[in-house]
Amino acid sequence: MSDSAAPLTTADGVPLKVSLRRAVRRSKFKALLLVSPLLLFLGIAFVIPIFEMLSRSVANPEVSTSLPRTVAALENWDRQALPDEPVFEALVEDLREGQAARNLGLLASRLNYERSGMRSAINRTARGLGSMEPPYREAMLDAHARWGELDTWKLIERESSPYTMTYYLSALDRHLTPDGEITMAPDNQQIHVSLFWRTFWMSGLITLMTLLLGYPIAFLLANLPLRHSNLLMILVLLPFWTSLLVRTTTWIAILQSQGVLNDMMVFLGVIADEARWQMIHNKIGTVVAMTHILLPFMILPLYSVMKTIPPSYMRAARSLGGRPFLCFRRVYFPLTIPGIAAGGILVFILSIGYYITPALVGGQSGRFITNYIAYHMQTSLNWGLAAAIASILLFVVVVFYLVFNRLVGVDKVKLG
Template identity: 60%
Template sequence: MANSAVHPDQPLTTADGVPLKTALSRALRRDKMKSLALVAPLFIFLGLTFLVPIGDMLWRGVEDPIVSTYLPKTVEQLKQWDATSGELPDESTYEALVEDVKAGAPEKLITRVGKRLNYELPGMNSLFRKSQRRIPKFDEGPYKEAVIKVDKKWGQLETWQVIKTFSPNLTAGYFWAAIDLQVTPAGDLQLQDEKSRIYLKLFWRTLYLSGLITLMTLILGYPVAYLLATLPLKTSNLLLMLVLLPFWTSLLVRTTSWIAMLQREGVLNDIMVALNIIENENRLAMIHNATGTVVAMTHILLPFMILPLYSVMKTIPKSYMRAAVSLGAHPFSAFFKVYAPNTIPGIGAGGILVFILAIGYYITPALVGGTSGTFISNFIAYHVSVSLNWGLAAALGIILLGLVLVLYLLYDRIVGVDNMKLG
């Protein structure tokens, strides 16, 4: 708004004769630039340390360069081969294979192809290891029979079909694997074997347990929030400390204390044995299973339910209930007809918040979940650091992130991210 001293009797220009409209929009643009310049450092910082790494990881879920990188000539030859013809590829393809294997021989690159294809067709790993040892010794053709002699799998259609199917650089294969489907060597979709159908069940379990945890926090959190909102401020501030203390206590401390509480020789079992509720031999298994996860996570996430509920309930005037009762409503029906509907925004906010936090949880399920109480996060971690199937980890990650983003948009609709309060 510099230089814009406007007098009603003058034409709409600034002191230096620039039309007011231009000057204003220029000033506005300058202001916009200024605000963006303030945001820019953080934006760039987050981009480099956070957004790019995540994009980079998720990209692994669709990229599949291994086959075409290490078998370039074979892939080129296979383009002319009709996978449904029922005939093996011709001599030139075998020759290309031998050349590719020789090219990668010094660094054993070809075994990486075997490792990759083994996810799709068991046996590929050993086939490529064997070929890596024997094929480089071939001097001259014809190669077709010699190669088939190394391993009869080279004479099977299936082997060539799987190489052809997985030769493109981009793949949806990891996604299919993440929802228990698989691409057959011939390129069709089918359900995985009964035994290896685990991910749909896992997603279902993650959603089911997160839902259960959300419900538990609601059941436990609602009365407490109501009490806090109806008590005089001094008392409620004091009681609020009891909610905030767990909120501020380290996650690992709370998980540790649940291990101490729930384990076979733990506090709760000891108490029940001492009170003769259970026999010493029949101590309950409350940890390293789904029960452990639900109990510990309900405790850990309860403050996230109580706080939004409390902040909504605080704004509901007490006179509403009194008015309803004075008009003849039974206190219970006054509560359900008048008070409860007013708390729905709080239930929505707390519920979505707890649910979002729960489905992405890793530490607590890893420590107290055993095998029946683990979440999708635990499998992502497993594939990243143990099985090294990074593509599948990324595909699972993309699905999980998608779920969270949908819930986040919902949360933004209900609460508005700007209204988020901490502590």
């Protein structure tokens, strides 16, 4: 073709591409106008918070803003011995300024995350600042023993950078030694990694359970006559019309030790009254309730795939001599794999980010990593750590999404 040699033009000589762009510009603009409220909303409520969270997970402003003189004075420090008088003088000035502005609390918490005892060191020193006389080096060493330790000064120097990876490290139960090496936290302080694993394997189990329960229902939905399948579809969608909280607390009523199920089992003589099953506020409670709540998200993508498989495939396989189970395994099942993958990824991603249900029925042992994000947000007020855990979760979800998109294609996720 001679496209490159002589570009096509319209009758009056305008290049065709320019003319086309002009023609569609107006309709493009209109389309953009229609979606702009949603785009604006997404930007404010979704994109900005995510970036805020990501930046908070590495942000480290406390030392550099509260101790600017100390940080400057430490620039030429050799890290071999305690700093000299000018550094102590700078620290005292910084602390005095901080006490006047009443913002030493943030600094104290921040340093205390990395090295216990730092909060009391700062608070006690700050109380004695008024009467402190030069030489400050001796006065400070008297005020609190932490100031006489080399590691304290290494910490202050290290955390003077406006960015830090310590939140991510502690999200993975690791921390930096004073010399900057990554080590595991002591055994009794390791919580997050095991919580991550628990979240992942329990989400996997929940996904498997929804698949086992949902596959036959989706098959019925796709193959029953319309009258019956409509009724079944309403039953599948019914949970969406009920409050999530109601559905979750109903499980408490059913599964608790004085609950419906246990009472029935005792009444039927299956179990003794004093040996009632503990099915709530543990892993069983979380798995049961979450399987129930997430079931529609497995059924609907499966159904949308199964609906497109004509019954003639199975008939053809049967007529060719295959036993029913073999036909299912060789013909029907492989064709539903996109649906299984779509439902699986949906349930798994929803599950690892689920908060309310594990919080209500999970007890101590059935809790997810999301419950710790909430804990760090609301109770320990360590937002940096909460942001780091949440970012790791986001990263895992994105990786799953990319793998899924590569293997199956995200356009396969349909809800009906």
